[in-house]
Amino acid sequence: MRQVVDRKWTHAQILSAVIGLALLVPAGMARATGWKPNVETGADIVMKDHRWPFWDQGTYYCFWYMSFVPQHPRLGSFYGGIAVSGPNKAPGMFMSYWGEVRPVHEGEYFYPHGYGAEGASGGAHGDALFLRPGAWYRFVMRIFPPTKDGDERSFVGWWVKDIEKDRWHTHSVVSLPARATGFAGNSGFVEALAPHHVHRAFERRLGYCRVNGKWRKANTVTSGGPKFFKLIENGTVLRYDRSEPDSPSKSGTFATKQPDAPKLDAPATEGATASAYGNQVAVRWRIPESAAPQLGYRLEAFDNPEAKGEPIATAKDNAPHVLARRLDTPREPKSVLLTVRDIFDQTTSVTIPVQPAVCQPAAGAAGLRPGLAYAYYEAPQGAVWERLPDFDALTLARRGYVAALDDTVQQDRYRLFALKYRGYLRVPADGVYVFSVGTCDGSRLRIGGQVIADNDGLHGASAKQYPAALAKVSHPFELQYLRAPAAATAAMRTWPTR
Numbered sequence: 001m002r003q004v005v006d007r008k009w010t011h012a013q014i015l016s017a018v019i020g021l022a023l024l025v026p027a028g029m030a031r032a033t034g035w036k037p038n039v040e041t042g043a044d045i046v047m048k049d050h051r052w053p054f055w056d057q058g059t060y061y062c063f064w065y066m067s068f069v070p071q072h073p074r075l076g077s078f079y080g081g082i083a084v085s086g087p088n089k090a091p092g093m094f095m096s097y098w099g100e101v102r103p104v105h106e107g108e109y110f111y112p113h114g115y116g117a118e119g120a121s122g123g124a125h126g127d128a129l130f131l132r133p134g135a136w137y138r139f140v141m142r143i144f145p146p147t148k149d150g151d152e153r154s155f156v157g158w159w160v161k162d163i164e165k166d167r168w169h170t171h172s173v174v175s176l177p178a179r180a181t182g183f184a185g186n187s188g189f190v191e192a193l194a195p196h197h198v199h200r201a202f203e204r205r206l207g208y209c210r211v212n213g214k215w216r217k218a219n220t221v222t223s224g225g226p227k228f229f230k231l232i233e234n235g236t237v238l239r240y241d242r243s244e245p246d247s248p249s250k251s252g253t254f255a256t257k258q259p260d261a262p263k264l265d266a267p268a269t270e271g272a273t274a275s276a277y278g279n280q281v282a283v284r285w286r287i288p289e290s291a292a293p294q295l296g297y298r299l300e301a302f303d304n305p306e307a308k309g310e311p312i313a314t315a316k317d318n319a320p321h322v323l324a325r326r327l328d329t330p331r332e333p334k335s336v337l338l339t340v341r342d343i344f345d346q347t348t349s350v351t352i353p354v355q356p357a358v359c360q361p362a363a364g365a366a367g368l369r370p371g372l373a374y375a376y377y378e379a380p381q382g383a384v385w386e387r388l389p390d391f392d393a394l395t396l397a398r399r400g401y402v403a404a405l406d407d408t409v410q411q412d413r414y415r416l417f418a419l420k421y422r423g424y425l426r427v428p429a430d431g432v433y434v435f436s437v438g439t440c441d442g443s444r445l446r447i448g449g450q451v452i453a454d455n456d457g458l459h460g461a462s463a464k465q466y467p468a469a470l471a472k473v474s475h476p477f478e479l480q481y482l483r484a485p486a487a488a489t490a491a492m493r494t495w496p497t498r
Contacts, residue, residue: 032191033228033240038220042069042182043209045344047140047262048218049163051203051237054133055084055091058194061202064095064141064158065187068180075099075178080123080158082131083193090127093171095158096120100177104155105321107170108459111440124172126460128160136163136205142343143180144295147318154180157320159293159343161265167289168265173320182211186218190240201241203232208262213345215261222253229254265292267342272350274336275357275432275469281333282432282467283352284324285340292342294320301333307351311337324465326434357469359430360448365474371401372423376409379416388442388456388482389418405479414483421479427470438463441484447477458484 039046050063060083067077076099083092093110101122103112110126131137138161146153158171190200207218221238223229230247232239235257247254268291274283281301287294296318300311313329320343327333339349377394379385402409402421410417425447427433437445437453440461445453453466 032189033224034187034189035221035223035229035240036185036187037207037218038222039066039183039186039207039209039218040211040216041184043211043216044144044182045140045142045208045210046183046186046218047138047209048207049136049138049205050082051136051205052082052084052131052133053201053203055087055089056194056200057086057198058192059084059198059200060094060189060191060193062189062191063139065189066141067184068143068154068176069182069184070180071184072178072180075176075180076121078120078123078156081188082128085193087133090129091131092125093128093131093160094123094125095172095174096123097174102175102177103172104175105170105173105462106460107172107462108457109169110171111460112172122174124174128169130160130162130165130167130169132164137161138163138206140343141183142295143182144318145179145181147296147316152179153177155318157295157343168291168293170293170320190242199241199243201239201243203237203239205237205256206258206262207256217258217260219258220253220255225252226250231256264344264346265290265342267292267294267340267346267348269338269340269348269350272338272352274333274352274354275467276333276354277357277359277430277432277469279329279332280326280432281329281336281354282324282326282357282434282469283336283338284465284467285338285350286323287340292344292346294323294340295343295345296320296341297322297325298339298341299325299327300337300339301327301329301354302335302337303329303331303333305334305353307335307337321462322465324434324467326432326467357432359469359471360450360475362427362471362473363424363448363476365424365476368424369401371403372405372421373399374402374406374409374422375399375420377418377420378413379418383416385416385418385482385484386458388444388480391418391420391480394418407481407483410483415485417483419479419481421481423477424474425470425477426474427472430471432467432469435466435468436463437466439481442482444480445477446479448475456482 062081065079068075078097080095106124110124112124140159142157144155154176157173160169209216209218226247226249238254268288269285272285298316301313313327333354336352341347376397378397438461441458442456452468
């Protein structure tokens with residue numbers, strides 16, 4: 001099945017922007033204050049905590065401004081951070097890349113884009129509904145290689161932890177076209193989007209980077225001068241505050257007190273299941289919100305319940321967003337050993353007993369025609385859909401047939417519509433299948449009347465995986481799909497203020 005997703009293009013010209021050792025800000029940002037932490041060149045992980053005392057009337061807080069090592073003509077640079085627009089609107093989180101970048105995955109609040117400020121070629125953005133003033137957040141940037149030998153790509157991910165609520169969020173993961181092993185430094189800037197005199201502030205603590213597997217303190221920040229920066233909380237926190245008097249320091253360099261290495265959350269899995277039909281086994285698992293996010297996984301199938309000896313089949317991947325996969329085995333599997341590696345390269349393993357899967361029986365189908373039947377609906381006047389509507393209570397706007405899953409039948413309407421597709425799924429053989437469903441916004445997939453994938457709500461188009469056991473030949477299916485109001489409008493209604 002094809003995915004119903006927003007159309008997006010991420011190819012663009014290659015730019016040669018490279019960040020040097022000097023404090024830099026993008027051209028034209030004359031009203032920006034630059035700063036630079038002591039992140040070592042070649043670090044594959046950069047992390048630090050940030051806090052905002054309040055949301056001001058308009059500021060872009062850039063916290064990532066880096067390029068890559070080794071340098072490559074197809075790799076450029078990137079920057080990203082938080083943009084605020086006052087106390088009554090959710091802050092935006094933005095990431096823009098120069099170079100040949102492709103989106104891989106976005107968190108539930110974020111969306112890919114095929115363009116960016118100042119000619120950037122791609123990235124991701126969205127309203128960070130989980131951000132609150134006065135709370136600390138841990139920002140982690142990680143570069144990592146693919147699993148497959150010979151694959152020359154690299155991947156970059158950004159994760160954020162809400163420390164108070166003990167919950168991790170994914171911003172985005174992107175693919176780069178060439179092998180990169182680390183980042184080349186890091187700079188930041190505070191750019192005035194509202195009048196320059198607006199009171200704006202942020203705080204920073206616990207800066208680290210990892211070089212050759214060892215943690216280094218990135219606790220020293222150098223600014224273009226001491227203005228607006230000062231140490232607080234017994235020297236453990238660095239504050240930028242536009243309204244306060246200048247710091248007494250004359251060096252423009254500030255070092256916070258902190259441990260030599262970070263305290264890391266442990267990896268964990270939950271709800272892991274394995275179901276087999278013959279020599280096929282589908283495995284599905286979850287990562288708790290409080291656990292360090294997944295970077296990759298390894299699956300090993302065994303022909304004994306104890307997961308002992310040599311595995312009869314294996315599969316592994318560096319894929320933070322993949323939480324289900326099927327393995328084909330030479331003989332009947334009895335157990336699966338799941339090993340998850342987190343973004344800090346810590347691992348956790350669990351042995352999963354294999355349960356037998358019962359194939360959903362096929363349905364007889366006669367007199368079929370090519371294509372899919374669709375029914376198109378629009379939200380009634382004044383209605384604001386944030387979840388799939390009750391289709392039976394709606395007035396049908398139009399119906400027809402399409403050659404494949406096609407969301408252009410909404411014509412010139414881009415928000416507040418819903419679609420229902422019906423057809424038959426042709427299954428080539430009895431077995432276990434994994435459906436990858438990615439829609440922006442909510443969707444629900446039924447096969448033979450059974451809900452296979454429930455992906456309702458407001459979110460980006462990143463796919464989720466859903467295993468199902470199906471018998472050969474034809475199964476009736478129905479896909480319901482919702483396109484909600486603009487993300488910014490939804491954020492205004494649901495943003496949790498503090």
